[in-house]
Amino acid sequence: MTTAYVICRLEDIPSRQARGFLLARRGGAGEEIPWPVFIVRWGRHVFAYENKCPHQGTRLDWEKDQFMDGAGERLICGKHGALFELDTGRCIVGPCAGAALISIPVSVEDADICFLGVDLMEPGED
Numbered sequence: 268m269t270t271a272y273v274i275c276r277l278e279d280i281p282s283r284q285a286r287g288f289l290l291a292r293r294g295g296a297g298e299e300i301p302w303p304v305f306i307v308r309w310g311r312h313v314f315a316y317e318n319k320c321p322h323q324g325t326r327l328d329w330e331k332d333q334f335m336d337g338a339g340e341r342l343i344c345g346k347h348g349a350l351f352e353l354d355t356g357r358c359i360v361g362p363c364a365g366a367a368l369i370s371i372p373v374s375v376e377d378a379d380i381c382f383l384g385v386d387l388m389e390p391g392e393d
């Protein structure tokens with residue numbers, strides 16, 4: 268059975284917007300590894316990615332939760348203006364063109380947005 272973690276409610280993210288979260292994953296020795304991620308919503312569809320540009324490894328949001336371009340149609344790196352497809356995370360313009368963000372399996376269950384198959388730690392959990 269695949270573990271599902273509820274991250275937030277669908278209505279917490281307006282359509283055509285994205286929201287970042289700082290989660291924590293469990294490392295191989297049980298240690299806590301900070302895991303910045305973001306979720307983008309398009310109507311009933313949601314996509315989730317690690318908040319880590321493929322070319323420099325930095326976060327995309329230059330201001331908190333600012334992941335979308337001006338038209339609200341693509342993801343954007345606030346530092347370099349690189350553009351990424353919403354549904355694939357593939358960079359179509361910018362220094363990492365052709366590379367892709369790391370996607371996270373996500374589903375919507377009873378209006379809860381859930382991550383699937385990841386081993387998350389609760390804050391302060393040992």
Ligand code: FES
Nearest residue numbers: 320323344347349
């Ligand atoms: S950090 Fe890679 S495009 Fe900005």
